Amino acid sequence: MAKTVSPRDIGGIIEVRKRIAELTYKRGYAMRKGDQAAMKEASEELAGLEVKKANLEKKASGIEVYFPFQGRTEELGAGIAKHGEEEVDAALVAKSGELYKMLCERGKLLRRNMEAKNEIGKVVLIGMTVAPEVRAKLVEAVRAGKAPDIDAAAFGPNLEKLVAALNRSGIGCKVAEGRIVPSEEDWVEEKVVLNNSHVWIPKQSLDKFVQNEMELERMGVRLQIKNAEKQVKNFSEDEMKEFEGLQGKYLDLMRVRKDLTAGYEKEIVDLELQ
Numbered sequence: 564m565a566k567t568v569s570p571r572d573i574g575g576i577i578e579v580r581k582r583i584a585e586l587t588y589k590r591g592y593a594m595r596k597g598d599q600a601a602m603k604e605a606s607e608e609l610a611g612l613e614v615k616k617a618n619l620e621k622k623a624s625g626i627e628v629y630f631p632f633q634g635r636t637e638e639l640g641a642g643i644a645k646h647g648e649e650e651v652d653a654a655l656v657a658k659s660g661e662l663y664k665m666l667c668e669r670g671k672l673l674r675r676n677m678e679a680k681n682e683i684g685k686v687v688l689i690g691m692t693v694a695p696e697v698r699a700k701l702v703e704a705v706r707a708g709k710a711p712d713i714d715a716a717a718f719g720p721n722l723e724k725l726v727a728a729l730n731r732s733g734i735g736c737k738v739a740e741g742r743i744v745p746s747e748e749d750w751v752e753e754k755v756v757l758n759n760s761h762v763w764i765p766k767q768s769l770d771k772f773v774q775n776e777m778e779l780e781r782m783g784v785r786l787q788i789k790n791a792e793k794q795v796k797n798f799s800e801d802e803m804k805e806f807e808g809l810q811g812k813y814l815d816l817m818r819v820r821k822d823l824t825a826g827y828e829k830e831i832v833d834l835e836l837q
Contacts, residue, residue, distance in 0.1 A: 570684030632708035708737035
């Protein structure tokens with residue numbers, strides 16, 4: 564059976580690489596401060612992440628993983644690397660100076676890419692479906708944080724998905740006169756947090772989504788209370804009907820959530836590569 568690579572796999576690679584970099588610094592800092600417990604904790608988590616990273620990279624073998632503003636991120640990384648570890652420690656404590664500014668700028672770029680990791684995964688996988696010369700232009704543009712000046716027809720049925728993923732990743736663009744060009748227009752979707760992940764939904768659906776999530780939270784609390792009561796007493800017929808009614812309402816709200824995010828979830832499945 565052929566392996567399937569999804570945008571979430573690419574996003575997972577971005578996430579685990581960032582976490583490994585953070586833990587590597589944390590372990591080094593603990594070592595410099597003589598904090599053996601923190602050093603051990605970081606080392607143990609790193610060991611597990613290295614295995615996860617290897618598995619994900621093996622699954623996505625042959626696929627180049629790149630991300631927006633990678634050129635600037637690497638430039639900042641090279642500048643930071645010219646300073647000693649103790650200088651980095653001091654800059655983070657002082658929260659001032661040129662080194663601190665570089666650390667903050669790189670951190671901001673990395674955080675934004677983390678939030679858009681699944682969108683970046685879509686861009687990467689769409690790039691695998693086009694001719695190598697087109698892919699090379701896409702990679703160059705994304706790494707520079709620019710809209711790719713490419714014939715839109717080159718991306719076939721994935722064009723709309725690519726434009727959406729680029730905009731969600733912080734690269735404003737649109738299709739004009741048959742080409743993908745820069746755009747400063749507000750994007751037509753809003754980013755929301757769902758199950759600790761970022762999901763995009765149409766702006767016209769935002770109010771309904773927010774209201775539904777608030778009602779889900781309230782209903783979830785009521786169900787938790789009823790569940791706790793059910794553990795310590797036998798419900799009467801009326802109490803059982805009330806409990807079952809709450810369960811039904813909760814399921815209805817979950818269906819509304821699923822309907823509102825169905826389009827986004829479908830993109831993930833549609834862009835899986837064999």
